[in-house]
Amino acid sequence: MEIAQNGSERFIRCIRCGYLFCHPEENYKKYSLRRIVDLDQAAVRPLPSQEPYLGRYHEYICPGCGTLLQLDVFCPVLGGEEDLWDLRIDLI
């Protein structure tokens, strides 16, 4: 992804397909496709104690081309920001 400019307007853009997500002052994850994958599904095998896994993967996908942009671990028990806003660049 990159920050693209059209005149004075700026948007976060997918380098691969050109999809325009949002202004740089916003969290691009909110404008991505999100898929939730339980860790039980991602695991090769269950825990030796047979307890369930606690967390889940959040997959963030470009709506334009289907590229997997980011894959975060999230633990619902602890709460917090579900779609962690991980980068904010101050543009001049």
Add this chain to the structure above:
Amino acid sequence: MQIDPVKYEMFLHRLWAIGEEGRITLQRVTASPIVSQGGECMSSFYDSGGTMVLACSGHLRFAHATSDAIKTLIKWFGESPGFYDGDQLFLNDPYVAGSHTYDMMIVKPIYYGGELVAWVATSTHTADTGGILRGAATEIFHEGIRISGLKVVERGEFREDVFRSLTEQCRDPQYVGLDLKAMIAGNNVCARRYLELVEKFGIEFVQEAGEKTIRDTEDMARAKLRSLPDGRWVSRTYLTSLDRKQAKAVPLQIVCTMTKCGDKLEVDFSGTSPQMANDVNSTLPSTRAHLGVALTNTLFWDVPWSDGKFVPVKLSVPEGSVLNCKFPAACAAAPVVGGILVAAVCEAAAKMLYAAGRYEDVTATWYGMWYEGGPGYIPAGHNREGIRTAMGIYDIHGSGLGATPYRDGVNTGGHMNIPSGGISDVERVEMQYPMFYFTRNQNKDGSGFGKYRGGLGSFRILAVYGSTDFSVDFKPYGAIPQGSFGLFGGHPVGSGGLRAIFLTGPDFMDRIRAGNYPTRPDEVSGEDWGKVYVPEGAPGRVSLPEFTLICDYVASGGGFGDPLDRKLDAVTHDVKTGATSPEMARRVYGVVIDPDSFSVDILRTEALRREIHDTRLRTGKLARPSARPKDEGRANTWRSHKTAASVLFAVSGAGICFAIRRRTTRNTV
């Protein structure tokens, strides 16, 4: 004083070489595995006020910790009893410096012409401190000797009384004693060589050169920061810890907010979980030292390793959190907490560096664990010679490194804390401990998957052998990846590891004598070598009978980029070499490979990759639609913002997408 630049370079390189000589001396004098093999030690130099001038390539957290130690010793004991030529002082208080009581340091003031002109320090991660065995402490008083400054050498005379008082508190007085004497030897070498530098260059030059190093380092750190974009990067990593009330593992989080503005950097850990009632805590000095590790390895690896680089860095840590526990909280597991902290800082730093176009400096995590818990690294018990053992086995130094924007991570590349570290020697472990290895190998499916995958890390299968009182620390299973992060579509960690205790049957030794033994975790249960044993409740440590099997694994690297972009021949190679199972090749990479012939079914692979891609688009939920038409971003009116910070992260690149015809032609790269 005007410093001649040529003489200065000679001085700085010589000082580095002396530090290395001190560290090597230390490793050769001692025999404790964690130091002599693992390299968990450090030699470093400080100015007369305790500010670090230069550290060598040893365990990086010790270098920053010892700065805290010297400054505190000056404050507490500078007047009384005072310091004298030939003194060496011992300290291992994690509320003053270092991570836990196992971080032992000895500092030595250097005198010239009757004046204290500098300090030299050596440190080790020592085998034992006495106290309760690892896993059961609830306050620092349980964690063995905790010394806040004691002269083990006084005016050049070795204090046998102090030495014996320290070592006899420990289960392993031989190894602890060797470590102490090795630190003294390392200091003696460094101090003697430092005074040779004084003779060669003059005291005024040497002191001024030391101050110049600190100033230059700060200038270089500020210049590095100025070269990076301003902004804010946030990361969140998890770990787990025993909750005694619930008798099970509970998740904890470390949240790192890194704000960069001009030539300043602020690192704030607000949002991090509260401290625990067990030993999974980090003191503020430990947190500061681990931040030093993370920043040295990511942002400031190319500036001299002195305290100057931290002048532009502001650290904020909530008191009472797992990163700033209140006295007298136990903190033996502080290095584990510190590792997760390092991962959190590294994630934020990696995204900052990518935005700056410094791709060579970008790497996914080196600390990824699919889950923690089960048997730990700290066995104990008498060995076959009747000698008590109580120390960790440091296969953790064979961790997998993170993937980068250009390549896979190294499979068993080392440990971020220790540039010069080493992995445990199997033969010596078997000689010293009541156990033997069946195998130590690379961890199949251990790496974070991605266009470039992380390093696999390693696993091992051990058997208890030759002890009647063997025990190992045991934690309830923490059911979430910890210390893990991938970058830009790369998976945070692989899911291939197994950590478990297996109780074996009466025919175990007969099968061994027949030449059979398990070489993979799946073989242990698949070939009926033993049955999984999960202790009831939360015992902290478990006693294990002879021939019990222990399977575990170490950290691995995170992935980089979308796994569907991984080249077909790279996936095939991974399956052939055992790095990736055919199942995960299919599930994650969308590559269908025959497990026997390793041939790729191209048609089914194309179809499967298309199906994975289409499933993403079909099942993904959009929280907010873009305000722009789908195709507008391709118009020529939209151009890349021309600043170094315009690229947030990469999604482009060639790969199997050549073979996979995605829905839009522009998507095929």
